[in-house]
Every structure is written in C-alpha cells, then in structure tokens.
Amino acid sequence: MSIAVLGSGAFGTALAITMGQVGPTLLWARNTDHVATMQSTRENALRLPGKAFPIDLTVTADLDRAASAEILLIAVPMQKLRAFLQDHATALGGKMLVACCKGMELGTGLGPLDIIDQEVPDAEKALLTGPSFAADIAAGMPTGLTLACANDQRGRLLQASLSTPTLRLYRSLDEIGASLGGALKNVIAIACGTSMGAGLGESARAALLTRGFAEMQRLALRKGAQPETLAGLSGFGDLVLTCTSSQSRNYRLGLSLGKGNAFDASITVEGAATAKAANLQAQELEIDLPITSAVAGLLEKRLDVTEAMSGLLSRSLKEE
Helix, strand or coil: CCEEEECCCHHHHHHHHHHHCCCCEEEECCCHHHHHHHHHHCCECCCECCCCCCCCEEEECCHHHHHCCCEEEECCCHHHHHHHHHHCHHHHCCCEEEECCCCCCCCCCCCHHHHHHHHCCCCEEEEEECCCCHHHHHCCCCEEEEEECCCHHHHHHHHHHHCCCCEEEEEECCHHHHHHHHHHHHHHHHHHHHHHHCCCCHHHHHHHHHHHHHHHHHHHHHCCCCHHHHCCHHHHHHHHHHCCCCCCHHHHHHHHHHHCCCCCCCCCCHHHHHHHHHHHHHHHHCCCCHHHHHHHHHHCCCCCHHHHHHHHHCCCCCCC
C-alpha cells in the first residue's frame, strides 16, 4: 500500500527513510524552501543530519498529493495535532490515519486518537508508539513498536504494510493503554533526568522509574487500559528507554532542571504539557500521582528541585 508521512521532524523523517527503503514513500513538510533543500541534498540536515534519503523517498509540500496515499503517518507534535487536523480535515477525511505522536493535549487531556475522532470523525485511525529514537530507526537499527488499532482487521493490514526488515510492529487492540503509556512515560523521564541532573544517583533514578511505572498504571487502568499493554513496548519498554538515555528530549529537559540550567525552548518536549494535563486529570479523578505532581510543580515553577525531592521522600511510609 502507498505510504506518506506528514511531518518532517526527526521522527517523521526517520519513518519516511525506513519506509522508503522498501517502497515508494512521500514525506510532507510545510515549508517549501525546506522541502526544496531536502529534495536536492537528499537529507533532512535541520532535523536528522547525516541520514541519507533512499531513492524511493520523495519530499513534497503539496498536502493533497501526500494525502492521496493509502496510509498516512501523522508525525506532527502532539500540541499541534488538533490545528493540523483542522487545517487539512477535507484532505484527510475518510483516510487511514496513523498517529505517530505521544502525549496528552494541554487543556483537554485527550490523546491523539481522541483528537482524530473529534476533528476527522470519518477517518480510520491507529496509533504507532513504543521505544524508539529517530536516529536508530533511520540508521536501520532493530526497533520494536506497538501498533494499536481497535479494528483488528485494519490493524493486521497496517502491521503488514508498515513493518520493515528492521522495524518490527506488534499489534494491540488497546488504543487507550498504548496512548497513555507513550504519554505518561515522558513525565517520568523528566523526573529521572531531574534526579540525575541534581546528582542524586542511579539508585534514586531506579526508584523513580519503578514508582513512576506504578503511577502510569494507576492512571491508565482507571481510564480503561489493559494492564498487559502497560507492561509491553508502549508502556514499560518506552519508559525504560526514555528514562535512561540522553537521546530523550524529556530526559534532557530533566537534566537541565536538575542542574539549574536553561533549556532550549525551541525543542519540542511532549512530557512538559503532558505532566500538567495528567496532574489535572489525577486531581479530577482523585488519583495519587506524586511524581507527576512534582514534575508539574517544577515545570510551573511552584517547586524547586530540593522541594520536589523532599516532598517525595517525606511522604508517609506504605506497602509497595
């Protein structure tokens, strides 16, 4: 089936590269000058330098041309997804849309598939998520991802169409669990990065990762997720990767917070908005998410690192 990737950030570009290695693929970008540069240089030097485009990858600024493909991978930042869908609802209507962004929308707390439902209700939808860095995918390193789709027949079709020799997709019917796993792990990655940046050590990070996973389960299961989904690639797998590598933008933001350094505001960090949205949901649902609350407090400058860590360590003792 024909494939187009909508969005030329690092992850979208990486997906387009790996898809273009097995068949004709379109990569859509909004900026015409950037498109012309990528097409002539055969790389995205701005977002993914050094990763050459395969011969079957074509770059375009024509959304209608890209939307003519049978499968559309939407790789735009989570907080810009709604506006993108609204701007192109006509072209995307009735299409097979695979969301490739992670997070919760600030203001609504909704995930990417919920937003697709609202803005392009006649589209067929699925979610691609899991432990992956753009550079690894583009370099052809083995990567396993979750393809979540409530329609099993459609999920099987997408799994067969999007899997490559180095990109292995596992199906799931649990769209809620896959979406929340991919969103909430970013919040815990900020916490782990903060801990390491503050010099609190590997043991503290292990505790935050583990107790953070408990928080992810607490909220996700309350919202209807399946526990096995959170224990899989889109939950625990993505959590481990994001909390242990400086390739993660969320982890790097945490490092900056822990060290008291400024962080580049131009870098998209999905966990920042998700921390605030998840904390609000936890308050509304009366769910205890102390790590998420601490991260939200740090980002909103209501807490400093010392106060956040002291608050976590001074909580009453309890069973695991």
